[in-house]
Amino acid sequence: MYIIRHGETELNVRKAFQGHTDSALTEKGIQQAENHGNELQAYEINQIICSDLPRAMNTASIIAKLLNIPMQTDDQLREVYFGFWDGMADEDIQQQYPELWEERKSNKWQFNGYNGESYEQAHQRAQTWVVEKYSSGTLIVCHRTFGKILRGAYAQLSPIDMMNTDFLHQDIYRLHNQRVSHITNAS
Secondary structure (H helix, E strand, O other): OEEEEOOOEHHHHOOEOOOOOOOOEOHHHHHHHHHHHHHHOOOOOOEEEEOOOHHHHHHHHHHHHHHOOOEEEOHHHOOOOOHHHOOOEHHHHHHHOHHHHHHHHHOOOOOOOOOOOOHHHHHHHHHHHHHHHOOOOEEEEEOHHHHHHHHHHHHOOOHHHHHOOOOOOOEEEEEEOOEEEEEEEOO
């Protein structure tokens, strides 16, 4: 199984917490999706399962056309829901909610002061998805934070180890034999 993040969006450029907020792919994001499609032709991928949020679906549809494979959506692959922080830039959150920002810094894993979903709750969702839906030959298209959590759930990483990873738009990871391998940067 392989996993990538959707292409760059307008809210990514603003360094915002996207969560479930929609944001269009930038020209660079469209190019990233095309690069992924070209790079992934070298691998045995027979289906795409993507988040049902438009930025992931748009990325997946570009890749599905290039690979000529079917695509389906799954709402369990959605980004972590950041509640009333969805769509807000880091700097705006720090100005408007300084106490909550500090509280989050001290306990990101369980923090849910934005009335959304904690990373711990998203981890439970990821663990369930891995157990029920893991399939070799599948490409997952999801999001930065949920993608880190899903990879960590698959490899059984600790919360600290999982959150100390990153998930760039150009990264491609392979999930195989309880290991996560960074296979390329499709730039």
